[in-house]
Amino acid sequence: MSASPNWVRCILTCLILTTGALCEGYAETASGLRGRVVDPTGAAIGGATIMVTSGGAPVSTVVADPGGEFSLPLNPGAYRVIAAAPAFRSAELDIKVGSDGTVDSVITLQVAPQAQSVTVVEDAYQVNQISAATKGNTPLINVPQSVSVVTRELVRDQMMMSMGDVVRYVPGITAIQGENNRDQVVIRGNSSSADFFVNGVRDDVQYFRDLYNLERVEALKGPNAMIFGRGGGGGVINRVTKAAGAAPLREITIQGGSFGNKRVTADFDQPIGREVAARLNGVYENSDSFREFVGLERYALNPTVSLSPSDRTRITLGYEYLHDRRVADRGISSFRGRPADVDVSSYYGNPDDSHVQSAVNLGSAAIEHQVGRMSIRNRTLVGDYDRFYQNYVPGAVNSSQTLVPLTSYGTATTRRNLFNQTDLTYTLHTGRIRHNLLWGAEFGNQHTDNFRFTGYFGNTLTSVSVPYTDGVIRTPVTFRQSPTDANNGIQTRVAATYFQDQVELSRFVQLVVGVRFDRFDLQFHNKRTEENLRRTDDLVSPRAGLILKPMSAISLYTNYSVSWLPSSGDQFSSLTTITQQVKPEKFENYEAGVKWDLARQLSVTTAVYRLDRTNTRAVDPNDPTRILQTGSQRTKGYELGLNGNVVRKWRVAGGYAYQDAYVTSATAAARAGAQVAQVPHHTFSFWNHYQVMPRLSAGLGILNRTDMFAGIDNTVILPGYLRADAALFYSLTEKIRLQANVENLTNQRYYLNADSNTNISPGSPRAVRIGMIARF
Secondary structure (H helix, E strand, C coil): CCCCCHHHHHHHHHHHHHHHHHHHHHHHHCCEEEEEEECCCCCECCCCEEEEEECCEEEEEEECCCCCEEEEECCCEEEEEEEECCCECCEEEEEEECCCCEEEEEEECCECCCCCCCCCCCCCCCCCEECCCCCCCEEHHHCCCCEEEEEHHHHHHCCCCCHHHHHCCCCCEEECCHHHCCCCEEECCEEECCCEEECCEECCCCCCCCCCCEEEEEEEECCCHHHHCCCCCCEEEEEEECCCCCCCEEEEEEEEEHHHEEEEEEEEEEEECCCEEEEEEEEEEEEECCCCCCEEEEEEEEEEEEEEEECCEEEEEEEEEEEEEECCCCCECEECCEECCCCCCCCCECHHHCEEEEEEEEEEEEEEEEECCEEEEEEEEEEEEEEEEEEEEECCCCCCCCEEEEEEEEEEEEEEEEEEEEEEEEEEEECCEEEEEEEEEEEEEEEEEEEEEEEEECCCECCEEEECCCCECCCCEEEECCCCCCEEEEEEEEEEEEEEEEEECCCCEEEEEEEEEEEEEEEEEECCCCEEEEEEEEEEEEEEEEEEEEECCEEEEEEEEEEEECCCCCCCCCCCCCHHHCCCEEEEEEEEEEEEEEECCEEEEEEEEEEEEEEEEEEECCEEEEEEEEEEEEEEEEEEEEEEEEECCEEEEEEEEEEEEEEEECCCCCCCCCECCCCCCEEEEEEEEEECCCCEEEEEEEEEECCEECCCCCCCEECCEEEEEEEEEEECCCCEEEEEEEECCCCCCCEEEEEECCEEEECCCCEEEEEEEEEC
């Protein structure tokens, strides 16, 4: 089979031909505005917003790059240009664009007084730019890949509390059970519990993350190794945290509801003079569940401090402590290819002896400095993770549908992470062509200890059977290591450098090209046998994207990218003399799409893609003790996203995804042609928030998913479902808002996800939550 599908070839050919025509046309007819935004000292103001109006009506808007530079295509005529940036006074100027060239302008913004009126916009379901995709502030419309962003406003409106809640409204991503002890997602057919990042830095330990301190969540789909390094075969999820700012803020949110839900969050932000600001975010939750005996308690604190010793330098320091403890719950089993026909609250195991607990300490430091057209950024993240779980696992129901076998085991994991990233960006022109150059380096050190143990019922048996309809057990269990349980230590070291050029060939054509070089060094120590193994991989990860902009509000793009996953897996929890010889798995993504800003606050994105996963493991048919790397997998798909304000009173978020993920060549786990587990062919999500009256608004959400398989053997089906959610919002005053959210409005019975054929999580029955947001 050829390396590129026919539709990709066609798209590339059309784009190349169109590029040539547009470049020729540009040489003759290009006109518009090109300039740079600076402060009174001449230093660039990256991220400034430049809006162009004509006759008082908006014409176009652009965001300046980190070097403060921008460009806008404009038809001949007279315009007013308005430039604005946080902590600066806005500036206006009038220009006249002729038909024979581009107007060049330098816009100087004066520093605003410290005491100023600040208008906070709280209704944004859309963001116009992100930095994670290119390591620099880039308008989303100029990012040549599919990116979905869930803002804090959408999180607040839906009372989201977990990463699983967040990805419900992200096309192409499914949250799966992850043994109900961690966040785990399937992105474009590839499952991962490690492709999570915080402010662009790896946060790869298996635990449940909270949303209390987030500005937004960014889902960048397709291989992203050029920016993020190893893994990320289907994509990555990046959390952007709140940082201390120049405006005072005091906000408390209290909520409670069905199944003992109780949660409170706090957000306090306070400037201290002109150069220092401090912020404190916190959360406490103590909730039960519709699942019998299941509950959780978690609390977290996240103080941050921002320092601005000069107009060109900013330092951000942060620390987070998160404690999460809950009852381990592996769900229900299946029977004859469907979820078991038992009450959705049915619990299997001993809830008094089932625990999931994590303690997370994250310390961060970021330094940003502007030197002329060069921006320098250094970010350090130190993480200390202590994770433990002990659980009971239901097995396959017997043929008479009367008994379910139970096993039990536990794992203790500690990990210490240290990552440091340095990025240098520089903007220059070569004739009419503008380059935004990036050079970066990353160094990482991770030390992990894994200890697994097995539960022995009555101190002798590793399995017992419980009644099909009553799976609670109180039999004494002794936990100790079996002869095969893991007890190991792993040291990983990463050294990487990367280069990227965002090229503006003309106002019609842009390129994003880059490459990353990683050295991934893993040393494995088996504490049971004192065996030491080592594997070193040198990884080369390219990316190339072409963007066509027939209009400033529309971009057509195509993209190629590659990622790698070392043989130790995304959690590098084991290495053997066999897997030590195995090359990394390879992920290749071909993607084309269209992005259209229908209005200033409404965007539509659409993409088609093919993602190939190769070098996966397969058993040698002639020698079952040998591993061959002949396995492969493919995902073909289409995505459509819609976010923003349809009209002033109507905000929307959601999208549609079609995915076909299947095994193309037999792997160690599946035959050729098997459908990848927990990847539905069709998903649809659409949330609406409508302002009914000045103080009253309502929300309605629809979630639809077609059937999907629980496991790669394709023997158990999780039926599709249609779920409706609703909400009401009422503002008592400008500073106090009440809201009521109803999940599963029609009380549908459905099954959310699974970890295997016999570990299936039912969806929640109708649940009501009441909340109050108070600012003072």
